[in-house]
Amino acid sequence: MLQIGFNTTRPDVAQLTMGQRSTALAISGFGVNEATIDTFNQGDLVLTLSKPHMNTAVLEVSDGSWQMVCKARLYPYSTANKEKKRLDIAFKQLKQDAAAKVAPHGLVGQTFDGDNVAVDGAQDDYKGPVVVTKAMGEGAIEGKASDYAVPTPYSVDFTYSRFYAESATPRDISKLTGQKKKVKVGPKLEAASTNDNPTDA
Numbered sequence: 001m002l003q004i005g006f007n008t009t010r011p012d013v014a015q016l017t018m019g020q021r022s023t024a025l026a027i028s029g030f031g032v033n034e035a036t037i038d039t040f041n042q043g044d045l046v047l048t049l050s051k052p053h054m055n056t057a058v059l060e061v062s063d064g065s066w067q068m069v070c071k072a073r074l075y076p077y078s079t080a081n082k083e084k085k086r087l088d089i090a091f092k093q094l095k096q097d098a099a100a101k102v103a104p105h106g107l108v109g110q111t112f113d114g115d116n117v118a119v120d121g122a123q124d125d126y127k128g129p130v131v132v133t134k135a136m137g138e139g140a141i142e143g144k145a146s147d148y149a150v151p152t153p154y155s156v157d158f159t160y161s162r163f164y165a166e167s168a169t170p171r172d173i174s175k176l177t178g179q180k181k182k183v184k185v186g187p188k189l190e191a192a193s194t195n196d197n198p199t200d201a
Helices: none
Strands: 002-005 012-018 022-028 037-042 044-055 054-060 066-074 085-093 117-120 179-182 191-193
Touching: 012 044, 022 037, 022 044
Parallel strands: none
Antiparallel strands: 002 012, 012 022, 037 044, 044 054, 054 066, 066 085, 085 191, 117 179
16 A cells, blocks of 8 residues: 655655655755656556646656546745645546446545536635635535545545445435536546635635
């Protein structure tokens, strides 16, 4: 099992731990113009840490079946926004049968249910000079947001966890109360991500 530490505080480093072995990917930090890249390969596992822009660091993780992309970057107008940073995460299914035996779950994983139906949950109102967010995906996720909380950063234990499952079917969207709509699925496999609106960070 691989544990990966990556955050906006030190986006120039990704810490990897496998059993008793630990290593790190490292690039130049924010504010350095030169483009840098570091990689880690082991079997089908490929990790890449890169800096496509002076204010952005990107960690890509792939095992041949799934891909995860984490982008750590400064808010637009960074000086006016007090140098705040955000972390955007996207997931992509690389193999058609990646979820055949165990359908993924979790806040994002459950959206890979293969039914070509989008479910819209509760959304915040971003009108006005001050916005206080409160929507937590109600209606678009099974259960409530607190069901997905884990006790420690690397824990796999939460209400709907399937980490140790040998078989599991996709969620039943008939139990979701959010607005449902059919979506067209093109030749590319489905992907899901966190909201890319800067106010949602």
